[in-house]
Amino acid sequence: xxDYDVIVIGAGVGxxxxxxxxxxxxxxxxxxxxxxxxxxxxxxxxxxxxxxxxGASIIEFAEVIDWAFQRMGTSIYEExxxxxxxxxxxxxxxxxxxxxxxxxxxxxxxxxxxxxPEDLDGWKRYAETIEGFLTAALDGFFTAPASTFGxxxxxxxxxxxxxxxxxxxxxxxxxxxxxxxxxxxxxEAFSFHSFYAGLPPALLPGHFSMLPYSEHHGVHxxxxxxxxxxxxxxxxxxxxxxxxxxxxTVEKVLVENGRTAGVQxxxxxxxxxxxxxxxxxxxxxxxxxxxxxYLSRIAQKGIRSYxxxxxxxxxxxxxxxxxxxxxxxxxxxxxxxxxxDYWFNQYEKGRFPAEQFGILSWTTKxxxxxxxxxHHIIAVTLAPGAYRLAGxxxxxxxxxxxxxxxxxxxAKYLPGLRDQIVHAIFSTPVDFERQLLSPxxxxxxxxxxxxxxxxxxxxxxxxxVRGLYLVGASTxxxxxxxxxxxxxxxxxxxxxxxxx
Numbered sequence: 304x305x306d307y308d309v310i311v312i313g314a315g316v317g318x319x320x321x322x323x324x325x326x327x328x329x330x331x332x333x334x335x336x337x338x339x340x341x342x343x344x345x346x347x348x349x350x351x352x353x354x355x356x357x358g359a360s361i362i363e364f365a366e367v368i369d370w371a372f373q374r375m376g377t378s379i380y381e382e383x384x385x386x387x388x389x390x391x392x393x394x395x396x397x398x399x400x401x402x403x404x405x406x407x408x409x410x411x412x413x414x415x416x417x418x419x420p421e422d423l424d425g426w427k428r429y430a431e432t433i434e435g436f437l438t439a440a441l442d443g444f445f446t447a448p449a450s451t452f453g454x455x456x457x458x459x460x461x462x463x464x465x466x467x468x469x470x471x472x473x474x475x476x477x478x479x480x481x482x483x484x485x486x487x488x489x490x491e492a493f494s495f496h497s498f499y500a501g502l503p504p505a506l507l508p509g510h511f512s513m514l515p516y517s518e519h520h521g522v523h524x525x526x527x528x529x530x531x532x533x534x535x536x537x538x539x540x541x542x543x544x545x546x547x548x549x550x551x552t553v554e555k556v557l558v559e560n561g562r563t564a565g566v567q568x569x570x571x572x573x574x575x576x577x578x579x580x581x582x583x584x585x586x587x588x589x590x591x592x593x594x595x596x597y598l599s600r601i602a603q604k605g606i607r608s609y610x611x612x613x614x615x616x617x618x619x620x621x622x623x624x625x626x627x628x629x630x631x632x633x634x635x636x637x638x639x640x641x642x643x644d645y646w647f648n649q650y651e652k653g654r655f656p657a658e659q660f661g662i663l664s665w666t667t668k669x670x671x672x673x674x675x676x677x678h679h680i681i682a683v684t685l686a687p688g689a690y691r692l693a694g695x696x697x698x699x700x701x702x703x704x705x706x707x708x709x710x711x712x713x714a715k716y717l718p719g720l721r722d723q724i725v726h727a728i729f730s731t732p733v734d735f736e737r738q739l740l741s742p743x744x745x746x747x748x749x750x751x752x753x754x755x756x757x758x759x760x761x762x763x764x765x766x767x768v769r770g771l772y773l774v775g776a777s778t779x780x781x782x783x784x785x786x787x788x789x790x791x792x793x794x795x796x797x798x799x800x801x802x803x
Contacts, residue, residue, distance in 0.1 A: 306574050307332060308578060309333070311579075311582060314336035316532060316784055318775065319334060321774045326540045327375050333574065343582075350726060351726060354528050354674070355728070356528055357617070370792060382539065383525050386670060390405045391518035408430065418489060421486060436510070448793050449757040449779040452758055472509065475509055491639060503643045522632075527670065553583075555594075563578060581775075584742050586742065587742050593771075611745035612747035612750050613750075614688055618683040622678060622723040626720070635661050655688045659708055661685045665681050683712070701729055708729075709721060749776070763790065774790040
């Protein structure tokens with residue numbers, strides 16, 4: 304008899320979601336996590352009384368995450384203390400203009416009428432299109448497998464309303480935004496959202512243009528930090544017998560006669576199971592942890608062809624007083640053309656600027672208990688940073704870059720910042736790789752351009768090893784808290800179908 308029915312590699316949101324659902328199917332589940340805490344990129348750690356989010360900073364599409372909780376007889380609203388975020392965000396444009404977008408759509412129309420009256424009709428047409436797309440996508444796209452052309456045919460057959468929006472999948476984020484808007488201030492305000500999916504506006508598929516609008520369906524923060532989401536899944540799984548084992552790094556997936564037989568840890572310990580669910584980077588899984596004899600040469604070449612997603616350096620600021628911000632999320636923006644230019648002429652050439660664009664996530668705005676009384680935390684998501692810096696290394700440049708970024712933030716966004724800082728922690732792509740074992744610090748695992756989406760992404764049910772399933776950002780529907788939750792649902796459904 305095997306030690307467990309299912310072993311899950313990685314206690315990120317996708318792994319814990321799948322593990323808890325499988326435990327509720329009556330299976331004996333063990334989740335193995337290399338870190339000393341759950342959550343992966345959606346986690347929170349304590350530093351001198353400050354509780355700092357590692358990466359994820361808000362929750363969109365809470366209803367998608369709730370689908371998983373509902374299957375376990377509860378809800379996200381019972382398991383996680385969600386704090387509404389309103390406005391959805393404030394954009395601080397490169398010229399100093401500030402635009403806040405209220406949660407209420409009518410109020411947002413009022414804001415757009417003031418900032419860009421010529422685009423009010425465009426906003427209404429954009430809102431109508433994206434609302435229709437979201438209705439169709441939420442009905443089928445998020446929890447349907449998309450591993451083969453047959454899956455895609457079934458997806459559209461089961462959700463025919465998606466056919467109306469097929470052009471969104473074939474165009475770019477930039478094309479869709481510019482189709483509806485002409486005012487450059489408004490276009491700039493919506494430009495950074497493309498990096499929520501890991502690519503510049505020129506390269507990201509057009510269906511991600513839903514992001515600026517989708518926030519009006521509700522944006523939340525989880526009290527206690529973003530780790531509250533994976534902890535909620537962990538509690539639900541443990542009620543059904545799921546076990547979570549921290550500080551346990553998996554070295555290889557054991558395969559016998561073409562089928563998973565368990566895993567081996569780096570200390571040599573072997574744990575057996577008929578089913579293995581991987582919540583780690585799929586390229587790392589297949590190149591480093593599965594014996595290449597089980598992959599054809601074409602499959603090996605295909606796996607190596609996947610490009611890792613962008614890495615995003617983070618600056619965590621612990622402050623002794625309230626910062627000069629208004630909202631939970633403030634976007635530091637640049638014109639869309641400059642954002643695209645940064646990607647092609649700086650990021651892809653290994654350069655990283657001191658003059659930043661990105662997100663100021665003021666987490667203590669939504670949950671003051673994260674810091675000592677009267678103190679505050681800002682998690683700064685910086686511009687994408689290449690894993691390999693041209694002519695130097697992150698370790699060599701780390702302190703100098705940190706000082707330059709703080710100086711820039713103080714001059715342009717946060718007056719008086721340096722006098723407020725108690726701790727300033729700069730996490731580079733190399734640091735993310737060391738801490739999360741994420742290759743090249745990739746935050747969305749693999750790129751999410753057109754030819755790395757849907758059936759072109761690694762399959763949720765492995766094509767190469769029987770009993771091996773994938774969840775998380777590597778597989779459909781991609782990176783992000785609700786989408787990796789969806790991947791957990793997809794994997795659990797496939798296992799229920801194929802693993803009796």
